Structure formats: C-alpha cells, structure tokens
Amino acid sequence: MTVCLRFPEDYPKSTPILVELKSRAYSERLLTELTRLIDDHARDYLGKPHALLVVSFAQQYLSDNPLCVCLDEIKQLRVDIKTRVVCPELADGESPHVESQLKLRQKNNSVELIARGGKYTYRVTAVVPDSYPVQCVELKGQESNLPAVLVRYLNGQSREIARQCVEPPHRLSKDELANFRPAKSMYRSLKFCLEATRDFHVERCPICDSTVLPNNPADVELEENADSYIERVYCGHVFHQGCLKQYLAEPPFPRGGKLCPAKRRHPRSDAQTYMGSRAGSVQGVAASAASSKHLDNAVCGIKLAHDRWVVSVKTAEARWAQKQARQRELEEVVDFLQ
Template sequence: MSFIDQEVTEFRAKCEKQVPHTKIIICSSSLIRVDIYPERPNRSMTVCLRFPENYPQSTQILVELKSRVYSDILLTELTRLIDDYARDFLGKPQALQVLAFAQQYLTDNPLCVCLEEIKQLRADIKTGGTESQLKLKQKNRSVELVAKGGRYTYRVTAVVPDSYPMQSVELRGQESNLPAVLVRYLNGQSKEIARQCVEPPIRMSKEALANFRPVRSLQRSLKFCLEATRDFHTERCPICDSTVLPEYPEDIETDDSADFFIERVYCGHLFHQGCLKKYLSEPPFPKGGKLCPAQRRHPRSDAQTYMGRSQGGGATASKTPDDAVCGIKLAHDRWVVSVKTAEARWAQKQARQRELEEVVDFLQ
C-alpha cells in the first residue's frame, strides 16, 4: 500500500472522530473533500485536499477552500495560513493536520463570518478622519464601536448571533455623553436598520416577499451610529444658525423647558427649543402647517442609504437639490398645534402687546 493510500485509509477512519463538526463527502487518493460545520449552514466551509507529485517529501498537500458564507478575502488568507502550517509536516501525513487547523481557526474566530463588513467599517472610520475605534472580541462574538464626534462619544456593542446573517446583530451596552434625545434616536434607529435587514416590510407583494432575502446587518447599523455621532456636533440650528450642541458635553441643557434644550423634529433636523417655539408661534401660518426651514434634507431622515439603497430610489427620498430647503412639515410630539390655534395665539399675543403699549403711553 502506497503512502497516500495509507494516509487516505487512516483519514477515513479518524477524521470525524478526531476533528469535531466535520463530515466526509469524498475520500480517495485523488481527492478528499470534507465539510466543516455541516450542521450550521451559516458557518459551513468545504475543504478540498489533493496530493501533488513528490508528496509529502518535498511538497505539501494542496488545499482549496470553498464557502457561500465566508468572503473570498478570508478564504484566500486562510489558505495561505494552512499552506504555511503544512510546511511543518513535510515527510509526514498532512491531511488530518490541515483539516484540524482549519476547523480550529473557524472555531476560535467566529467573527470571520463578517470579515468583509469589519474591513468596510474600518475604512469608514479612516475616511471620516475621526478618533473612532473598532474593537473585536472573538470570544464574545462581538464588535464594539466607539464613535466620536468633537468631544462627544457613543459606544455600542454588536453581538453576532450563530445564525448570522439570517438573524440580525444584537445591539447592546450603549453609552454616550450626547443629549438623551439623540441617544434615544441612535439606539432606536440603529436597531431598526438591523431589523429591516432580516425582516421584510409588512406591506409587500407576494412576489417581492418570495424574493426577499436577509442581508448583513453589522456594517449597516454600525455605520449609521458612526456617521451620526461624527456629525452631531457640527449640526446647526436652522433658525439661529449656531451649532445646536455646545462644545463641551458638560454644558448640555437638561431642563426641557429651557430655550437651549435640544429638540429633534421628525424630519431629522435639530433645533434649540426656544428657536423652535419662536418659529412655530410667529406668522406666516400656511394652511398645511409650517415646513422645516433647514437648507437641505437631513441625510438621516430615513434609513435608505444604510440599507444599500440610494436616497434617490426610495419613496420617501428627497427629490429636491441639495441647496433647496428641507420642506418637510414640521412635526414633533410636543408641538402638535393646528394652524387655527397658532393664529389665535398670535393674535392674542399681539393684542396684549398693544394693550401694554397703550398703558405705557398713558402713564407717560
């Protein structure tokens, strides 16, 4: 019996017993094909092994990796690592050794399944030119983002489930020195983006529903948190044109009745509360209600760009040029006032002002 035939016989007998989560598909002297994690389609990989000439004395075993889950970048890099590892076993049987190495690598590095997304996030951080950071925790299958904008920070941890990408990442551990209204927005919108990646819309045609496929949610949800946090400290109040957030987080107004308390309206723009009150309470009072006077549509007024679709393709996307005003009706839970009521209040205020001026003139 030749060396290769003997190794193949031994491999067939020991593979599934010694290397967990493996299943032999083909085992012959011309080709060995084994599936790793066949019981977990979202983590599976196929390892193909071939015996070249002069094996194993001067040439290591040939390895080819295949997967519908892992990126080509990962497959190429892991193949290189296996080749380097196999060189240590020249003159010895290598098939079982390299298979065990590949299986252990996938077990020790569960975040391999989202390697491409992690690379994209790191590129996003570099492009943004901020001090934001991305920390990988393989043991906990989690990615921690520390997003920074000015002196403001938002920290969030995305846990990657075993069934990823069929199931979205779980966002937890959020911490921030931003105002509460913006933290609630970041928490809620990032979770909604992740949900939309794996759940079809409620109103969807049968044909569209049949074609719906979950997409990866890690990069989409964390990119939103990264970009929003980076831009908050530069946003300006559409009324007074000064930055909405103070330079130092400790100067944030926490009194919800104060003029400099920060409000976020439905279109996404930020206002000083005093500016918003003044704008809504003064004429003109258009029939359909006042529109947001910001100079352009807010880039995060919906989740389209984070779902891999441009804003130009969505039903809610802006069709106006960037230099046009936002034009979306001003709405907020605390400012639900009809046009008729606003006009009546303005008229009453003006009447009181005239009465006060008459009294002053009389006393003089």
C-alpha cells in the same frame, strides 16, 4: 463554510491534499487567506494522512476567530475611521485630532465602536450572533455624553437599521418576499453611529444659525423646558427648543403646515432608507450615500413634524390670535393708565 477536499494520486506521499473553501457568509478575501494557511498546514504533514487534520485546522481557526464573518465590514469601518477630524476647540496641550476607535473582542464575539465628534463621544458594542448574518447584530452597552434626545435617537435608529437588514418589510409581494435575503448588519448600524456622532457638534440650528451643541459637553442644557434645550424633528435637523417654538407660533401658517427652513437636506432624515442595495452591506451603504449627494445643496423643505411642538394650522392660528388679543388688551390698559 463548506470544505471540499481533493485527493491527488500520489497523496499523501509527495503531494498534499487539495483544499477548496466555499461559503455565502464569509468573504472571498477570508476564503483565499484561509486556503493559503490550510495549504501551509498540510505541507507540514506531507507523507502522512492529513485530511482530518486539515478539516480540524479550518474548524479551529474559525472557532478562535469568530469575527472572521465580519472581515470586510471591519476593514471598511477602519477605513472610514481613518478620516481624521480637526477639533480646534480642544484645550491647549491636547491633540487637535479626534479619531474614533474600533476595538475587536474575539472572546466575546463583539466589536466595540467609540465614535467621537468634537468633545462628544458615543460608545456602543455590537455582539455578532453565531447565526450571523441571518440574525442581526445585538447593539448594547451604549454610553455617551451627548444630550439624551440624541442618544435615544442613536440607540433606536441603529437598532432599527440592524433589524431591517434581516427582516423583510411588511408590504412585499409574494415574489419579493420569496427573494428576500438577509444582509449583513454590523457595518450599516455602526457606520450610522459613527457618521451621526461626528456631525452633531457642528450642526447648526436652522433658525438662529448657531451650533446647537455647546463646545463643552458639561454645558449641555438638561432642563426640558429651557430655550436652549435640544430638539430633533422628523426631517433630521436639530433645533434649539426656543427657536423652534417661536418659529411655529408666528405667522404665516400655510395650509399644509410649516416646512423646515434649513438650507439643505439632512443626510439622516427619518424618511430615509439605510438599506441601499442588498447585494452587499458595504457596497449597499456606499451606493446609498452616493445617491443622496445630490440633495446636499437643496433646501430641506420637509414638513416639520414633532410630537411636542408641531400642532395643526387651526390651533396655531387660534393661539396666535389669542396672543395678539392679549397684547392689544395690555396696550389699551397702558394707554388708559397714561
């Protein structure tokens, strides 16, 4: 932050020093409010030299409130969190409203998000570095009662979103690389965690059309080979493992591979960019969300990709042929014995 001081002719006898604040990192809202506080502080020392006192006050204020650099992001997150989600599955006597929380830790220079969806929670702490926004926030302390596959996704994708805010893509021209500017990363990464956690408990398996997560987190399937185990694919949709395996193993087997049968595009596909416009982090995310609304009613139709269960068309056809051959052999044996 740059502090510009102007000395009136009758300073300091009857007119306090004039202060102007400039910054690329701090928001205009903060600069306006801090300027007002400095002016009030300067009036207390009218009649005495107070230039150094004014500068010291500004420095101390920023030191005591290090999260000022994230003021706009924090305010927007609080607005997003105020959207109350009704959860009828909660037991009698509990509040039917599930609201996420945002806790500020000025001493630790960090922001803690507790995102909630149904009875599921995801807790993460974003530590704001001194060089923010040139350096992205550090996300740590993650805790959740969601299935491990979804927790890994939240942890990895939120860190990747934060990284993309400060590191340019590899495939940029020299001119584009020269014009690259780091963007604020806290709102983008925490907004992603908030929205994803809110949606998980209502997402439905595209095959059986039942919710993928049980109402009670204690009933989450932990056995990796069980049919009710949760699997997430490249397009963003979440399946029951048994449903996904059966869908992939049965014909038809199109030449390019099977497509996701979900009735609409997922808002958090792995192919999606979360950067939007780099003009500002909050505005960029809002613009990106608005541009994706037209996909809400479109059939997904993205090729299924998964490291465990998606195989080539030839392999799928061969396995199906072997399965049918074994079935015919069993039927012949049964007919012979009868």
